[in-house]
Amino acid sequence: MAKELKKELSGHFERVVLALLVPTTELLADHVHEAFKGVGTNEDTLVEILCTRNNKEIKELKSVYEHKFDKSLQKSLEKETSGHFRSLLIAMTSGERDEGNIDLELAPKLAERLYQAGEGRDGTDEAEFIRILSSYSYPLLLAVFLAYKKTYDKSLTDAIKSEFVGNLQNGLLAVVSSIKNRPKFYAKCLHDAMEGIGTKDDALIRLVVTRAEIDLGTIKHEYEKKYGKSLESRIKVRNDNIHAFIWLGIMT
Known part of the structure; x- marks a missing residue:
């Protein structure tokens, strides 16, 4: 059916x-694959997709990716990314987060380890940040964020902004933001997709379609609360070519 439609449709409507029509996990795998193509790598796409998934979602994504493109996601990451950013993405896609560990008594200790790896020393221990943020359960990490703020009078978000730059900073911020409030994180992603000259149509389509039956209603609420206008009105202003199609039952 998809092949037949490709013959009849074109442009934004086709996309x-x-x-x-594509299962969510396959759509995400397609977009990860596209992020590796061409000159350079679309790091924003990799961060949005790979730094925000739980173990089950990551394992499904890796399986679909390998089946469809005949290569492992890890091999692609090793080839197309580098440095600590590559280490972060590989750690986040290991699918080995200890989701059952909610021992909140660990939170102050982990907060101290993060402090000693960043603001509490000369230089930054990037590996320690990656290790902690990719290894522990979301409830425990939420407690870590609170403990960090209480103990050091500074949010972990601000600490990351002062200690890191570039793609690694963006990736770590995505991990923290999505754990704290995933709908709010996606609201910002949608906003960023419509900022500046032109619109990142693939990101916009991916975000709306993949979250439509999960938490799009909450994302819309977070968007309006943060930016003072409805997501629908913003998309209509920025996307004359595609907004009429996106509203075919997706946003309602």
Whole structure:
């Protein structure tokens, strides 16, 4: 059916309709694969998709990616990314986060380890930040964020902004933001997709389609609360070519 539609459709309409027909995990795998193509790598796409998934979602994504593209996701990351950013993405896609560990008594100790790896020393221990943020359960990390703020009078978000730069900073901030409030994180992703000159249509389509049956209603609420206007009105202003198609039952 998808092949038949590709013959009949074109442009933005084709991309929206085909995105609606593809299973969510396959769509995400396609976009990860596209992020590796061409000159350079689309790091924003990799961060949004790979730094925000739980173990089950990551394992499904890796399986679909390998089946469809005949290569492992880890091999692609090793080839197409580098440095500590590559280490972060590989750690976040290991699928080995200890999701059952909610021992909140560990929170102050982990907060101290993060402090000693960053603001509490000369230089930064990037590996320690990556290790902690990729290894522990979301409830425990939420407690770590609170403990860090209480103990050091500075949010971990601000600490990351002062200690890191570039893609690694963006990746770590995505991990923290999505754990604290995932709908709010996606609201910012949607906003960023429509900022500046032009619109990042693939990101916009991916975000709306993949979250439509999960938490899009909450994302819309977070968007309006943060930016003072509805997501619908913002998309209509910025996307004359595609907004009419996106609203075919997706946003309602």
